[in-house]
Structure formats: structure tokens, C-alpha cells
Amino acid sequence: MEDRKIRVLVAKPGLDGHDRGVKVVARGLRDAGMEVIYTGLHQTPQQVAETALQEDVDVVGLSVLSGAHMTLVPKIKELLIENDLKDVLLLVGGIVPEDDAKKLMADGHADRIFTPGDSIDSITAYIFDWFKQKAES
Amino acid sequence: MDLEKLERIKELKEVWEKELEDLKERCEPAETVSGQPVKILYTPLDTENLDYESDLGFPGRYPYTRGVQPNMYRGRLWTMRQFSGFGDAYDSNRRYRYLLEQGQTGLSVAFDMPTLMGYDSDSDRSLGEVGRCGVAIDSLEDMEILFDQIPLDQVTTSMTINGPAAILWCMYLATAEKQGISLDKVGGTIQNDILKEYIAQKSWIFPPEPSMRLITDIFEFATDHVPKWNTISISGYHIREAGSTAVQELAFTLADGFAYVEAGINAGLDVDRFAPRLSFFFNSHIDFFEEICKYRAARRIWARRMKEKYGAKDPRSLKMRFHTQTAGCSLTAQEPENNIVRTAYEALSAVLGGTQSLHTNSMDEVLALPSEKAVKIALRTQQVLAYETGVANTIDPLAGSYFIEAVTDKMEAEAEKYFKRIDELGGVLPAIDQGFFQQEIADAAYEFQKAVDRGEQVLVGVNRYRTDEPMELEILKIDPEVERKQLERLKRLKENRDGDKVTACLEELKRCAAASDNLIPKILDAVRAYATEGEITATLKEVFGEYREKPLF
Numbered sequence: 001m002e003d004r005k006i007r008v009l010v011a012k013p014g015l016d017g018h019d020r021g022v023k024v025v026a027r028g029l030r031d032a033g034m035e036v037i038y039t040g041l042h043q044t045p046q047q048v049a050e051t052a053l054q055e056d057v058d059v060v061g062l063s064v065l066s067g068a069h070m071t072l073v074p075k076i077k078e079l080l081i082e083n084d085l086k087d088v089l090l091l092v093g094g095i096v097p098e099d100d101a102k103k104l105m106a107d108g109h110a111d112r113i114f115t116p117g118d119s120i121d122s123i124t125a126y127i128f129d130w131f132k133q134k135a136e137s
Numbered sequence: 138m139d140l141e142k143l144e145r146i147k148e149l150k151e152v153w154e155k156e157l158e159d160l161k162e163r164c165e166p167a168e169t170v171s172g173q174p175v176k177i178l179y180t181p182l183d184t185e186n187l188d189y190e191s192d193l194g195f196p197g198r199y200p201y202t203r204g205v206q207p208n209m210y211r212g213r214l215w216t217m218r219q220f221s222g223f224g225d226a227y228d229s230n231r232r233y234r235y236l237l238e239q240g241q242t243g244l245s246v247a248f249d250m251p252t253l254m255g256y257d258s259d260s261d262r263s264l265g266e267v268g269r270c271g272v273a274i275d276s277l278e279d280m281e282i283l284f285d286q287i288p289l290d291q292v293t294t295s296m297t298i299n300g301p302a303a304i305l306w307c308m309y310l311a312t313a314e315k316q317g318i319s320l321d322k323v324g325g326t327i328q329n330d331i332l333k334e335y336i337a338q339k340s341w342i343f344p345p346e347p348s349m350r351l352i353t354d355i356f357e358f359a360t361d362h363v364p365k366w367n368t369i370s371i372s373g374y375h376i377r378e379a380g381s382t383a384v385q386e387l388a389f390t391l392a393d394g395f396a397y398v399e400a401g402i403n404a405g406l407d408v409d410r411f412a413p414r415l416s417f418f419f420n421s422h423i424d425f426f427e428e429i430c431k432y433r434a435a436r437r438i439w440a441r442r443m444k445e446k447y448g449a450k451d452p453r454s455l456k457m458r459f460h461t462q463t464a465g466c467s468l469t470a471q472e473p474e475n476n477i478v479r480t481a482y483e484a485l486s487a488v489l490g491g492t493q494s495l496h497t498n499s500m501d502e503v504l505a506l507p508s509e510k511a512v513k514i515a516l517r518t519q520q521v522l523a524y525e526t527g528v529a530n531t532i533d534p535l536a537g538s539y540f541i542e543a544v545t546d547k548m549e550a551e552a553e554k555y556f557k558r559i560d561e562l563g564g565v566l567p568a569i570d571q572g573f574f575q576q577e578i579a580d581a582a583y584e585f586q587k588a589v590d591r592g593e594q595v596l597v598g599v600n601r602y603r604t605d606e607p608m609e610l611e612i613l614k615i616d617p618e619v620e621r622k623q624l625e626r627l628k629r630l631k632e633n634r635d636g637d638k639v640t641a642c643l644e645e646l647k648r649c650a651a652a653s654d655n656l657i658p659k660i661l662d663a664v665r666a667y668a669t670e671g672e673i674t675a676t677l678k679e680v681f682g683e684y685r686e687k688p689l690f
Contacts, residue, residue: 010690015250015266017339020380020466023579023690024586030690040688041339042254044262066250067505067615071265097505097612116470116503117599119590 006131008059011039011048013076016066021093025061028120034059034127045072049079052088059127062110064094074109089130091123146181153178166593170424170467171382172584179539187542192437196532200440202433202545203533204491205456210529216494217519218295220462222247222272223506224619225626226282229272233287235509239516245295245496246283247271247506248305253340255301255678257671258623267620270506271297275627276669280308281315289313294325295370295460295494300342302329303351303657304673307664310363314665326367326416326460329355332393332565336574338375339686342674345566347681351656352397353404356411358657367416369397370460376574377420378466380582383431384548386420388555389574391438395556396565398447408447412454419492421483422464428483429535430544432459432490438549461487462496468503472598473610476500481518488528489535495519505612572689579690627669634667642666643676650680 010026012019019041030036037055039048052060060080064072073092080088092104093114101113111130114123168174176183187193194200197207206212219236221244222229233244248271251263257275258267267273274280284294289312298305306327313323331348334341341348352369359368373390381389394415401411419435421428439457443449463483468476477500484497497515499507507515523529535541562568569575588594595601642663649659663673 015254015256015262015340016270017334019339020378020582024380024583026690027579027583028586036690038688038690040686066266067269068250068265095504097614098608117596120586121590 005033005035006059006127007035007037007055007057008061008127009037009039009048009052009055009057010061010063011043011051012041012063013043013045013048013072014064014066014068015042016064016068017041018065019063021065022061022063025063025093025120025123029061029124029127032120032124032128034124045075045079048076049083049085052080052085053083057088058131059089059091061091061093064092064096067095069094069096069104070100073104074107077109089127091126093118093123143182143185150180150182165595169383169427170422170585170594171384171427171581172588173382173384173427175540175544179543181539183539183543187546192542192546193536199444199452199455201436201456203536205436205458205493209491209532210488210523211532214523214529215488215492216243216293217241217516217523218243218245218460218494218496219512219516220245220247220295220297220496221507221512222249223613224268224615225273225623226279228268228619230283230285230287232509233283236512236516237287237292239513240520241516243293243295243494244287246297248296248298249273250340252305252670253298253300255304255342255670255674257627257669258620259627260671265620267623269615273619273623274305274308274670275623276630276667277308277311277664278626278630278667280305280312284309284312284316288318289316290318290322295328296325297328299328299331299334299338299340300348301670301674302327303355303660304664304670306355307657307661308670311661311664320363321365323363324365326370327355328372328418329369330372330393330418332396332569333372333375333390335569335684335686336376336389336393337379337381337578338372341684341686343677343681344684345569347650347677348684349400350404353400353406354655354657356401356406356414357404357655359414360406360410364414366414367458368411368414370416370418371397372418374418374420374462376578377422377464379578380466380585381578382581383422383424383427384551385555385577385581387431387435387438387548388552388559390417390419391435391442391552392556392559392565394439395442395447398443402447408443408449409451409454412443412447412449413451416493417457417459419459419461419487420464421461421487421490421492423467423479423483425482425486426541426544427548428486429490430541430548432461432487432492433533433536433541433545434548434552435459436491437545438552458493460494460496461490461492463487463498465498465502468498468500469596469599470503471603471608472606473500473504473608475598476503477514477518480515481522484518484522485526485528488522489533491533501610501612504610506615508611508613510611572687575689630667631669638666639663639668639672642668643672646673647676647680650677
């Protein structure tokens with residue numbers, strides 16, 4: 001794979017308007033050299049999947065702080081698969097209780113969940129590692 | 138202080154500064170959590186220009202720097218008001234009655250996301266969100282259940298609702314009517330602050346112009362019919378939670394406040410008729426002294442501008458009354474018990490700053506909605522503060538401190554600089570449209586996070602003294618059954634109500650929305666006929682349209 005910028009869609013599905021975290025992460029990823037597209041607020045799962053397709057992204061990062069993650073995340077994963085985007089890395093950030101996070105990952109609905117206290121660096125490092133491994137495989 | 142004494146102090150200070158040169162300093166920067174540098178010592182040289190009468194005055198007297206009541210907490214303690222709501226109306230009604238039994242003195246309703254955004258529980262947009270972030274309210278029926286056995290002439294209720302504030306307020310008023318209580322006996326607060334929604338909290342429905350109209354309709358209706366109601370709670374809380382600094386919180390909130398005053402005046406209302414019912418809501422963050430100065434500066438700025446710029450004459454128009462909530466964003470998911478301590482310090486600064494009511498966060502709020510145990514500790518934190526520590530005995534006890542007065546002055550001056558910039562952008566609404574506030578806040582939030590990641594901003598248990606021990610804390614789980622039960626009840630309601638009456642009310646509402654009538658009586662009629670929140674919102678959207686934000690980061 002050529003040396004190109006990683007493309008990331010940062011999305012805010014659902015109704016909650018808590019966008020502090022999503023904007024900080026978007027900026028952190030951009031400053032780390034990634035190409036970042038931010039959807040803005042109040043996106044439906046369909047809108048998220050469509051934007052991911054149109055923008056041809058490598059990574060989708062979802063921010064959910066409303067407690068609706070167990071509904072929204074599996075729905076978006078399903079729509080990504082339907083749109084032939086099953087290889088896109090799906091990350092989630094927000095207020096996600098540990099049991100829910102384990103379940104989302106075990107069921108294959110998300111690749112990794114980041115929660116309060118995780119640094120920007122830990123997120124960028126995770127994405128870079130994944131991208132490198134993908135390029136090598 | 139005479140010049141000779143000041144000269145002497147200057148000399149002594151130079152000697153002391155010499156001594157400092159050989160001493161080592163800790164590596165953490167000497168600045169507030171907002172990144173404002175602070176000196177390590179303040180002296181009379183920092184308050185040279187302070188004039189007691191014009192800058193501080195007496196409590197209950199202009200410019201109200203020392204508090205809005207002459208006797209402050211010697212008369213009545215602050216209202217202990219825990220923000221709460223989850224699941225359906227039955228679940229939250231049980232929690233409210235529990236809190237009242239535990240000695241809480243007022244209620245504060247948290248609604249779920251669909252309610253905040255004007256959707257019914259059966260909307261596609263509500264899937265998975267019903268009862269999660271707060272209580273699900275679709276119609277008057279839910280509101281009646283929410284306040285079952287809670288007499289609305291004996292408690293005051295604060296409702297955090299903005300875009301659809303008029304609708305939820307009408308449901309509350311109709312519930313009071315059903316309890317046989319006349320509206321002039323009903324007291325409470327609706328947040329109703331749409332400007333900070335565009336700026337920070339982001340739960341909006343309609344575009345600015347019709348939103349501002351609904352707000353002034355509420356001002357007018359309340360003045361005539363619900364005189365004990367606080368018609369708006371102009372909020373800095375969410376601006377701060379979104380990442381602003383203390384000065385930004387202060388300046389943006391007050392700028393919003395003045396924008397509402399101007400809207401009221403432009404709608405033809407006399408400033409002294411509606412301004413006495415305006416109230417405020419601030420954050421209490423972890424930087425102890427900075428917060429105290431913020432509250433003192435806020436009162437003084439409000440009083441001065443209301444008097445000098447807007448010509449208010451009624452002292453009640455000049456008094457800034459405010460609610461405070463401790464900072465959710467200062468809490469950590471790691472070692473959540475530490476949050477009890479953070480919250481206690483934050484509560485103390487709110488009280489030393491003269492708040493009228495207070496919510497203390499529960500230790501588990503960074504993880505989920507609070508459990509009953511956690512919320513009880515949070516309430517007890519306030520009770521210990523009020524009854525054991527003695528801090529409520531003396532009014533504004535930190536006044537006269539060189540540090541407190543110097544920083545209070547500085548915050549006022551910094552806020553004035555922001556007011557000037559906002560004016561240059563054409564006012565609050567044009568500044569929102571240009572993304573000014575949003576960008577300022579996003580920048581501050583990013584700077585803060587980078588400081589945390591670098592370890593300069595210390596968070597105990599996160600980037601210092603981290604242990605990664607497994608957490609043992611029971612958290613509140615919302616039963617997925619809530620959504621199903623709520624949908625069933627809504628379906629039954631729609632089958633059993635008088636559908637023709639609902640349609641007629643909504644048509645009348647639509648007609649008036651397109652004209653310029655006060656909409657509150659029409660919304661009240663629709664609510665009484667059990668039209669749902671979603672139906673009323675959809676009707677208004679047909680006339681008003683919807684707000685869209687340009688995303689930026």
C-alpha cells in the first residue's frame with residue numbers, strides 16, 4: 001500500500017449533543033496527520049454509513065454519550081457491512097459501561113471502545129498500528 | 138491606603154522577591170484550570186484601586202458583588218436541588234419522592250434525548266434513546282404521573298428543557314391545574330436558553346428567530362399568569378462542560394443574558410416587567426478561587442449593565458440569582474470515589490460565591506446516570522456543608538482578600554473584552570452564525586486535553602497516581618423494557634384521546650404560529666387535549682423550519 005493519509009470519518013450518531021469529545025478527537029487525529037471528516041451532530045445510522053461510503057474512509061469513529069450505544073453501534077456496523085465496508089475499522093468513544101463495551105467487541109460490532117481517561121495518543125497509536133498491520137497483511 | 142504605606146509595601150515586596158530567586162518551584166505551571174496565570178502572592182498593591190462602596194457594597198445592595206440578599210444564608214440556605222430523571226415517569230416519580238424524603242428542597246427534571254429534541258418516544262429518531270439520559274415525557278399524561286403525590290404548590294421544580302421549553306412548561310402548568318392549583322401559586326424554572334444550545338449544548342429544534350419569539354412569548358405569559366416562575370435560566374454550565382474557560386463561561390453567558398434582555402425590549406416589553414424573572418446557571422469547576430471570583434464578577438457585571446445600559450430601575454432586575462452545578466467534566470471514570478472529594482470542593486466554592494441553589498454531582502456520573510446510593514452521598518455533601526462546616530454563617534467571607542478582589546476585577550475586565558468582540562461581530566446571533574463561540578470553546582477544550590495528555594494538567598488517578606485497579610461500583614442500568622412500556626402507553630393514549638380535538642388544537646396552533654399571536658395559550662390548549670410533544674413540535678416545524686449547524690472542529 002502506498003504511503004497515503006489515513007482517512008477517518010468521525011461521526012456523532014443519535015440525538016445527544018455532547019460534542020466536546022468528538023471534536024477534540026477529530027482535531028487530535030488531524031494533528032497526527034490523518035484526513036478527518038466530521039459529520040456534525042444528530043446523524044442517523046443511515047447517514048453515517050452513506051458518508052463512510054462516499055468519503056471512502058479507512059476508519060469510522062463513533063461518539064455516543066446518550067446511552068443509546070447498544071442500539072446505534074450494531075445498526076451502523078450492519079449498514080457498513082451492507083455497503084461492503086466490512087473492513088473499515090469501527091471505533092467507539094463515549095460513556096460506555098465496561099460490560100457493554102465487552103459485548104460490543106465480542107459480538108463484532110466494534111473493533112475498540114475508548115472511554116473517559118483515554119488519551120488522544122492512545123487513539124492515534126491504535127489507528128496507526130492497525131493501519132500498518134493491514135498494509136503488511 | 139495612603140501612598141506612603143503603599144511605597145513601604147513595595148519595598149518589602151522587593152526584598153521578598155529577592156528571597157524567591159534562590160528557591161525552587163514545583164514543575165506544574167502556576168495557572169488556573171482555565172490556563173490563566175496566577176501570582177504566588179497578592180498584596181495591597183493589587184487592590185489599590187478597589188473602592189468599597191462602588192465595587193463591593195453591601196449584600197443585597199448595588200452592585201451586589203457580595204450577594205443578592207441582605208442576609209444571604211443567615212436568612213435561608215441555598216436550595217439543594219439534585220438534577221434527576223431516568224426511565225419512564227413512574228421510575229422518576231419514585232426517585233423524586235425518595236429525594237424529597239431525604240430532605241431535598243426542590244426538584245430538577247432531567248429529560249431524555251428524544252424529549253429534549255422534540256421527538257415522541259415512537260419516532261424513528263428515538264430508537265434506543267428512550268429513558269436513557271433522563272425521563273421520557275411524551276404527553277400531559279406522563280407529566281401527571283411524574284408529579285403524582287407531589288403537590289406543585291409546595292415544591293418548586295426546575296426543568297432542563299430548551300428547544301421545546303414552551304411545550305413542557307405547558308404540560309407542567311396543566312398538571313398543576315389538574316391538581317387544583319392556580320397558576321399564580323406555581324413556582325419553578327425552565328431553562329429555556331436556546332442561545333447556549335446553539336453555542337454549546339446542541340439540543341436545538343427551531344432556527345433562532347422563532348426560538349427567540351417563543352422565549353419572549355413565555356416572558357409575557359408568565360408575567361401575566363405565572364408570576365412566580367423563572368422564565369429562563371441563562372446557562373454557562375454547558376458552555377463550560379463543552380470545554381470553555383471560566384472567563385469564556387462568564388462572558389458568553391452574560392452576553393446571552395443581555396441578548397435576551399434586548400429581545401424582550403424589542404418585543405415591546407418593559408425591562409422591569411420581565412427582568413426580575415431572569416435567572417442564571419453556572420458551573421462550579423475544580424479551580425477553587427477562580428470559581429468564587431467568577432460568581433462575584435458575574436453579579437457585578439450584570440447589575441452594572443442592567444442599570445447603566447438597559448435602564449432597569451427595579452432592584453430585582455439588577456440582582457443576578459443563579460443555580461450552580463458542580464463540574465461533570467472535572468470528574469474521572471478512574472477511581473470514581475475520588476469524585477466525591479472533587480464535588481465537595483466545588484460545592485464549597487459555589488457556596489462561598491453565593492449561589493441560590495446547588496446540584497452536587499454523584500460520583501458515578503461519568504459512568505452512567507447516578508445510582509440511589511451515589512445521589513444520596515451527593516446530597517449529604519451539601520447537607521454537611523450547610524449544617525456542619527459553618528461556612529454559611531458569614532456572608533461573602535473572602536471579600537477583601539487581595540487575591541480574590543484582584544482576580545474578580547480581572548475576570549470582569551476580560552469579560553468586557555469578549556463583549557466588545559461579540560459586538561464587533563454584530564451581536565450574539567451573528568457570532569453564533571459565524572461559529573465564533575463554538576470555535577473559541579473547541580480551541581479551549583483541545584488545549585485542555587493536550588495539557589492533560591502532557592501531564593501538565595494533573596488528574597489524580599488518571600495521569601498521576603494511576604493504579605488501574607478494577608472498579609467496584611454498582612451503576613444504574615436502564616431496563617430496555619422502559620422503551621417498550623413507554624411505546625405501549627403512548628399508543629394507548631393516542632387511541633383513547635379525542636382525536637378531533639387534538640387536530641383542531643394543532644390547526645389553531647399552526648395558524649397562530651404563522652401570525653404573531655402569543656403561542657403559549659395555544660400550546661396549553663393542545664397539551665390539555667393530550668396532543669403529544671412530537672405532534673406539537675412537528676406542527677411548529679411546518680411553520681418555523683429546523684435549525685442546522687455548520688460542523689466545525
